[in-house]
Amino acid sequence: MDRSKTGILPLPEKGFMEMMHLYQCRNMYVTRTKTKFEIFHAETHSHDGYEVVIPLDKMDDTLLGDTKITFEVGYAYIISPWLCHGTSENTKFIHIIDLMIDKVYFENTYKSIYENCKIEQKIFILKMTQEMNNLIKAFIKESKQEKPGSNLVLDSICCQFVVELLREMHSAEDMAVHKEECAHYRKLEDIINFLNECYHRDCSIEMLSEMANMSRYHFIRLFKKVIGKTPYDYLLDIRIDKAKEFFRDKNAKITEVSIRCGFNNISHFSNVFKKKVGYTPTEFKKNIFL
Numbered sequence: 403m404d405r406s407k408t409g410i411l412p413l414p415e416k417g418f419m420e421m422m423h424l425y426q427c428r429n430m431y432v433t434r435t436k437t438k439f440e441i442f443h444a445e446t447h448s449h450d451g452y453e454v455v456i457p458l459d460k461m462d463d464t465l466l467g468d469t470k471i472t473f474e475v476g477y478a479y480i481i482s483p484w485l486c487h488g489t490s491e492n493t494k495f496i497h498i499i500d501l502m503i504d505k506v507y508f509e510n511t512y513k514s515i516y517e518n519c520k521i522e523q524k525i526f527i528l529k530m531t532q533e534m535n536n537l538i539k540a541f542i543k544e545s546k547q548e549k550p551g552s553n554l555v556l557d558s559i560c561c562q563f564v565v566e567l568l569r570e571m572h573s574a575e576d577m578a579v580h581k582e583e584c585a586h587y588r589k590l591e592d593i594i595n596f597l598n599e600c601y602h603r604d605c606s607i608e609m610l611s612e613m614a615n616m617s618r619y620h621f622i623r624l625f626k627k628v629i630g631k632t633p634y635d636y637l638l639d640i641r642i643d644k645a646k647e648f649f650r651d652k653n654a655k656i657t658e659v660s661i662r663c664g665f666n667n668i669s670h671f672s673n674v675f676k677k678k679v680g681y682t683p684t685e686f687k688k689n690i691f692l
Contacts, residue, residue: 422500425545427556428523429507430543430563433500444668447488452508453481454567456530456538464489466525474591478534478569487525499538501565511564516572529630530569537563590614590625597633601640602664607633641665642678649687656683 422433435458461473465488466481473479481487483505512521525637541559544552593614597605610633611621625633648659657668660683663670676682681689 423542425542427541427553427560429504429557430541431502432538432545433530434542435499436496436561437497448484448486448559449481449502450483451486451505452503454501454503455479455481456499458502461489461496461498465578472591476530478567480528480567480682482521482525485525502536503560508564510570511561512568515565515568519572521571526571528567531566531570533566534563534570536569537566590629593625593633594629597637598640600639601644602662604664605633605637637664638674641677642675645671645675645683646686649683649690654687656687659683 421436423436425432425434445515446578455473456478457473457475460475463470464473464479466485509521512519539558541563544555544559549555561607593610596610596613607618607622611618614621616624622632625636631639645659645663648654648662656672660668660671665672665674672682675686
């Protein structure tokens, strides 16, 4: 994004930009904190472009208009143009990556992909994908090298990132942050922590929805919007990841690993493992020690 065209940086220049590394192309800025910093006063601001906030540390009580929510690690928060937002008082020692994408470029790209569709002016919460992380890393790396033709490479990476972002937004376009849902988004953090710690237990939807103080239907619907998969699929992914870790022990037995990961039926475990990993447990054990 040409600064002379907009005059707007991704973050307020005073008190912020001097603490940021800045990388840019014609249509996008990428900034990353040089070190963790602390904010001593509440301040809101807005931009004429689309801002993407990617917290590397948990950010409590982030201001979105007159609402406060927690920005969680592993998510991207897309803020539409001219929506007031900012940090609350005494935000402690945070690291962030912050992007600013030109409004016209962003919306024209969206229209070229999804004809006759319009982006709603709101906040989107998206789970960061590996592709988005890789593209940001590639953008920063290319910016640092300053090789001939870097401007062309950066424009290409910018386009790829925006397309990936728009795909995720379009598939979850009803994930706007509303006041009445903020507490539910925060509540899901407890469920995620529970599943990661107690993956071996029998975690029924009824039990999880009761923990979240939601109806069964609302819990499943909200979980899928925020995480991108159902609670059951998320739990299966955790269990299979743990099984892969356990199999790094040469003496680990498939039956024992199956039980440790919460599977009561070894046949079911083997089928799920093959579906998720592409190998049966036996094949995986052989390949890992080749």
